[in-house]
Amino acid sequence: GQNIDQPTEMTATEGAIVQINCTYQTSGFNGLFWYQQHAGEAPTFLSYNVLDGLEEKGRFSSFLSRSKGYSYLLLKELQMKDSASYLCAVRDSNYQLIWGAGTKLIIKP
Amino acid sequence: GAVVSQHPSWVICKSGTSVKIECRSLDFQATTMFWYRQFPKQSLMLMATSNEGSKATYEQGVEKDKFLINHASLTLSTLTVTSAHPEDSSFYICSASHLRGGNQPQHFGDGTRLSIL
Numbered sequence: 147g148q149n150i151d152q153p154t155e156m157t158a159t160e161g162a163i164v165q166i167n168c169t170y171q172t173s174g175f176n177g178l179f180w181y182q183q184h185a186g187e188a189p190t191f192l193s194y195n196v197l198d199g200l201e202e203k204g205r206f207s208s209f210l211s212r213s214k215g216y217s218y219l220l221l222k223e224l225q226m227k228d229s230a231s232y233l234c235a236v237r238d239s240n241y242q243l244i245w246g247a248g249t250k251l252i253i254k255p
Numbered sequence: 256g257a258v259v260s261q262h263p264s265w266v267i268c269k270s271g272t273s274v275k276i277e278c279r280s281l282d283f284q285a286t287t288m289f290w291y292r293q294f295p296k297q298s299l300m301l302m303a304t305s306n307e308g309s310k311a312t313y314e315q316g317v318e319k320d321k322f323l324i325n326h327a328s329l330t331l332s333t334l335t336v337t338s339a340h341p342e343d344s345s346f347y348i349c350s351a352s353h354l355r356g357g358n359q360p361q362h363f364g365d366g367t368r369l370s371i372l
Contacts, residue, residue: 179360188261188348188363189299233299243289243361247298 148172149199150246152234157252158224166219166232166249174239180208181233183248188231192219221251229253257283258307259351261364269372270341276334276367278349284329285351290322293346305332339371 148173170178171174177196181189195201195210195217207220219232227251258281266274278288303319305311305326313319321343323335323337332351336343345370350361 186346186368188366191360191362194360242304243301245299245301 148238148244149245150234150236150244152232152246152249154247155250155252157254158221160224160226160253160255162224163220164224164251165224166221166234166251168217168219168234170217170234170236170246172236172238172244175212176237176239176241176245178208178210178217179235179237179243180206180217181235182220183231183233196241224253226253226255248255257351257353257362259285259349259362259364261349261367263367264365265368265370267370267372268339268361271338272371274336274339274369276336276347276349276369278332278334278351278364280330280351280362283351283353284330285332285353287352288326288332289350289352290324290332290334291348291350293366297348299348303332335368339369341371344369344371 179190179194182192183189190231193208195208200209205222210217231248231250233248235243237243260279262277290306291299293299301314302317303311303313305322305324306328307329311324326332346366348366350363352361353359
């Protein structure tokens with residue numbers, strides 16, 4: 147079966163750095179997405195990786211290793227507004243998006 | 256950037272009512288639209304995938320006669336919850352993508368919070 151694993155919850159301090167990991171086992175691979183979802187709101191797109199390596203976008207970076215079935219989202223200079231759930235999703239060989247359950251990130255002052 | 260508009264944002268209605276939710280891609284043509292449901296503190300659950308001009312593909316366990324999906328144009332898809340009951344109360348979210356593959360992410364509407372009394 148297809149599976150996406152990410153930690154359920156993480157806590158970090160304002161101003162610090164946090165890394166949210168995601169491992170996947172899917173039928174084929176056509177890209178990995180990270181989304182941010184604040185409570186009660188719809189997800190918003192953060193990043194896309196299809197080749198191995200690091201993609202940087204401001205305070206957020208996303209890394210992919212296809213051979214390991216692994217990705218991480220790195221958030222730097224954490225702000226209170228970064229408190230949200232972070233969803234990892236993989237597009238499989240049928241171009242269907244397989245979603246992880248999300249990681250709830252709690253930022254403390 | 257790509258904008259998806261979902262309407263209404265909040266619905267409260269009596270049991271037995273049918274509710275229609277609209278999802279529009281405002282500045283791009285959405286080849287594919289997706290409908291999700293999310294219960295409190297749970298992950299997104301894909302209900303169905305619809306491609307313009309063809310019948311929607313429903314996920315296992317989703318009743319196609321209860322959740323009617325129409326994707327009549329490249330910019331509009333609708334979800335109708337027929338004869339809604341309290342257990343249908345949930346957060347319904349649509350998303351749209353421009354291409355079936357490639358690096359195009361799904362862009363989400365703001366969601367519709369449905370409460371059935």
